[in-house]
Amino acid sequence: MAQTETSPAVQTAPAPFPNAAAEAEPLEEPKKRNPLVLIILAIVLLAGGYYGFTRYQYGKAHESTDDAQVEGDVYPILPRVGGPVVDVKVVDNQTVKKGEVLVTIDPADYQQRVNAAEAALFAAQAQVTAARAGVSTAQANVRTAQTGIGVSEANQERLQKDLKRSTFLRQQDIIPQSEYDAVQANLKSTAAQRATATDQVSVARQQVAAAQQQIAVAQAVVKQRQADLDNAKLQLSYTTLVAPGDGIVSKKNVQPGQVVGPGQQLMGLVSSNKTWVIANFKETQLEDMKVNQPVKLEVDAYPHEEFQGHIESLSAATGARFALLPPDNASGNFVKVTQRVPVKIVLDHEDPQHPLRAGMSVNAVVQVK
Helix, strand or coil: CCCCCCCCCCCCCCCCCCCCCCCCCCCCCCCCCCCCHHHHHHHCCCCCCCHHHHHHHHHHEEEEEEEEEEEEEEEEEECCCEEEEEEEECCCCCCECCEEEEEEEEHHHHHHHHHHHHHHHHHHHHHHHHHHHHHHHHHHHHHHHHHHHHHHHHHHHHHHHHHHHHHHHHHCCCCHHHHHHHHHHHHHHHHHHHHHHHHHHHHHHHHHHHHHHHHHHHHHHHHHHHHHHHHHHHHHHHEEEEECCEEEEEECCCCCCCCCEEEEEECEEEEEEEEEEEEEEEEHHHHCCCCEEEEEEECCCCCCCHHHEEEEEECCCCCCCCCCCCEEEEEEECCCCEEEEEEEEEEECCCCCCCCCCCCEEEEEEEEE
């Protein structure tokens, strides 16, 4: 029996467009951007550009630094003599006036030195008086000797006349030889007396000169004793320490009974009369900086206040030059570092409601153009 062969099923080829039969889907429309966003973005860009431009212009016309501090006169209270402290009349942060007593050192030893110097001065003055009396005595001796010369000259003149008469009488053999010899002897004696009187005048004059020298020496001693007395009084005055100016007592470290020595700092006195600002600008910021340029000061202690000032002076050297160990760029390990120059700034007006105290931090802005 013949078997009938069955042919394989004919496979249908896939359609070239599989989605052709399906219904065509509609395309999505592009989203429209909100114009308000574009406007806001443009405003932000314009504002940022304007702010950046103004800051650029401001930076070209101003130089600023936060390396600045308030400065003021601080008087160190140092004793010039040593000794125990008997009284301290001030406390920390007390306001004092110029000349007000701060500390008293025991003056007993220094008063004794004054008393001894006064006694030595009185003794020296007495020596001057005695030397002047010696001059008067020597001058009297000169006058006495000069009188003796006059008497001798008068006697010599009288005896010379007597000798002439005696010579004539002796030639006439009226007087004896002995009387004639006596007249001659008297004349020689008178001449010797005159020579002695002359020598006495010379000696007396030398005594006057010596006495005058004694006066000069005694007067020099008086000056020396007066200098000693003045020095003793000066040392005594140093036992009372007074305020050198108006200010506020700070850092007091002295108590009654404490023995202090010369040069030992007992306290500081911060002057309350005037303060200023020292701003340390970089050397690259000084090209257009000059004296009297206006400065705006922002003090950290008063964040909501603004102070106005001006440049008073610029330092002649950088701050590093005044350091304890200034840099020496002659060494081989040279590294270039931007230096800072101190600039002194003074306030145009003091504000009693916002006092500036030494050491406060400041931000200084200088208008250079």
